[in-house]
Amino acid sequence: MPLSRRSAVGVTTLAVVALAWVLLTGVSGLVSPGRFPTPADTWAAGIQAMMRGYGDATLVVHVLQSLKLVALGFLASIAVGVPLGLLMGWSKTAEAVLNPVFMLLRPIPPLAWIPLAILWLGLGDGAKILVIFFAAFVPSVINTQVGVKTIERPVIEAARMLGTPRWRFVREVLVPGASPMIFTGLRLSLQASWTTLVAAELVGALAGLGHMLNLAQQDLYPGMILVGMVCVAIFGALTTALLGAVERRALAWKRTRGGAA
Amino acid sequence: MSSIRFDAVGKSFGGGVLTLQDINLDVADKEFVAIVGPSGCGKTTCLRMAAGFDFPTSGRVLVGNSEVTKPGPDRAVVFQQFALFPWKTVTENIELGLRNKSVARDERKARVADAVAMIGLGGYENSYPHQLSGGMQQRVAIARAYVLDPQVLLMDEPFGALDAQTRVVMQEELVRLARLNPRTVLFITHGVEEAVYLADRVAIMTRRPGRIKEIVDVKSVRIAERWDSHSRIEDVMDLESFVHLRTHIWKSLREEKAGADH
Structure with a gap:
């Protein structure tokens, strides 16, 4: 399907959803505003959050706080996860040593780290970043590890035959060779970061979208709940799009003109 | 001086299956030697040992005067699957x-x-x-x-993955390069015509466990019969001297293949 037609279909879908929202909540009153806010309620809540603030901070502050936590947790998970994945993918010894630990940690839901994280780092940002890190870290490691293993053996042998020194080998062979899978991991990591953020901010936060959502629930304020949810959706999508742009640049060699990939 | 010497080389892999047995082969400086043999005879393993990717279980592989211990740019390898860096x-x-x-x-x-x-x-x-x-x-x-x-070029069925027409062009190209700028070349192939067309000598291997069965001198015939005065591969392949050598090697290989069926 051509791009213009696809985006036309997408816009239509969103328009239908918006129309259904208007009809169900505002016009027909089939859904009571106490359960799901009308568009007008949501708009008012959004304006309030932006202008006067909600929960001791304006919407911008909440958003920036959440973006900061996601960015730091996500970047920390890449900084640790990708090198660890490279090591586990490359070295059978490293894999043998680290895999059992990893297998043990992997099934623990990220949110189960919250109590320990608070015990270690208190109620500040540190604990929340740590929880996001734990969630985002796993897909980074696993996909990077798989990515290294997908590099064809002759390609690695060619690099050795050409006398490639160790760090250049890592930089110019291992990392680019694994990069399609690394980016798959990063996309999952980013998604995990946003998922975990809201839960992490439910506990002892002073700002942030999760904090806002929690407060709105206590205040029985559906309009504000929806504002928080929409913000998570928008900024989640924006950061995903940003990562996608980085990925397209980094993997330009895969899909340049005339390519089969 | 950059010869390749296989000195009583034996190789068995993990399970103890003998792949290569008592391989003795000298490739002189600037000589082009092709190894032909039935599939699975271990000819690629010979090349991989010269490259430093695999190591003999017994005997030694020497390049120049030193034993091969690791891969290096003095022994450039051309792989069957090209092995370019896609990025x-x-x-x-x-x-x-x-x-x-x-x-x-x-x-x-x-x-x-x-x-x-x-x-x-x-x-x-x-x-x-x-x-x-x-x-x-x-x-x-x-x-x-x-x-x-590089002093030494190691080519592992480099044209095996190409279509017939492209292969012919590449073979002519390689002959041009080899005459222009002679190198010590070890060339693995299962194509008899290719081996005779390209090489100075052709080593024939037996089926597994691979041994060198016979080494056929092509260079003296090529010079005597002035093959290089023909620029096109099909003209060379029509020459009686070429056909004679090809048939000889073909028959020798055929005995190996027939043996494998029993």
């Missing part, structure tokens, strides 16, 4: 070995340009491998090996 352009692929040898930038550029011209890929310097045909990719792989000016 590097043609230029970057050819250039990597020179960068690893810390060749200065200007000299590097000049040598890469020469190599690109040699393989006739001018205009494709900034293309990625997947944008090129199989034949073009293999030419890049050959340029990547030649640009290092």
Whole structure:
């Protein structure tokens, strides 16, 4: 399907959803505003959050706080996860040593780290970043590890035959060779970061979208709940799009003109 | 001086299955030797041992006068599957070995340009491998090996993955390069005609466990019968002397294949 037609279909879908929202909540009153806010309620809540603030901070502050936590947790998970994945993918010894630990940690839901994280780092940002890190870290490691293993053996042998020194080998062979899978991991990591953020901010936060959502629930304020949810959706999508742009640049060699990939 | 010497080489893999037995083969400096043999006879393993990817279980593999202990740019390998770096352009692929040898930038550029011209890929310097045909990719792989000016070239069925027409062009090309700029070459193939056309000598291997059954001298016939006065491969392949050598090797190989059926 051509791009213009696809985006036309997408816009239509969103328009239908918006129309259904208007009809169900505002016009027909089939859904009571106490359960799901009308568009007008949501708009008012959004304006309030932006202008006067909600929960001791304006919407911008909440958003920036959440973006900061996601960015730091996500970047920390890449900084640790990708090198660890490279090591586990490359070295059978490293894999043998680290895999059992990893297998043990992997099934623990990220949110189960919250109590320990608070015990270690208190109620500040540190604990929340740590929880996001734990969630985002796993897909980074696993996909990077798989990515290294997908590099064809002759390609690695060619690099050795050409006398490639160790760090250049890592930089110019291992990392680019694994990069399609690394980016798959990063996309999952980013998604995990946003998922975990809201839960992490439910506990002892002073700002942030999760904090806002929690407060709105206590205040029985559906309009504000929806504002928080929409913000998570928008900024989640924006950061995903940003990562996608980085990925397209980094993997330009895969899909340049005339390519089969 | 850069000869290759297989000195009583034996090789068995993990399970103890004997792959190669008592391989003795000398490739002289600037000599082009092809190894032919039935599939699974271990001919590729011979090349991998000269490259430093595999090591003999018994005996020694020497390049120059020293035993092979690891891969290196003095022994450039051309792989059957091309093994280009998909994320590097043609230029970057050819250039990597020179960068690893810390060749200065200007000299590097000049040598890469020469190599690109040699393989006739001018205009494709900034293309990625997947944008090129199989034949073009293999030419890049050959340029990547030649640009290092290696003492030894190891080619593992380099034309095996190409279609028939491209293969012929590449064979003519390789003969041109080999005559222009002779190197010590070990060339693995299962194509008898290819071996006779390209090589100075052809080593025939037995089926597993592989041994050298016979070594056929092609060079003396080629010179005596003036093969090089014909530029086209099909003209050489029509010559009686060529057909005679080919049939001889063919029969010798055929005995091995027949043996394998029992």
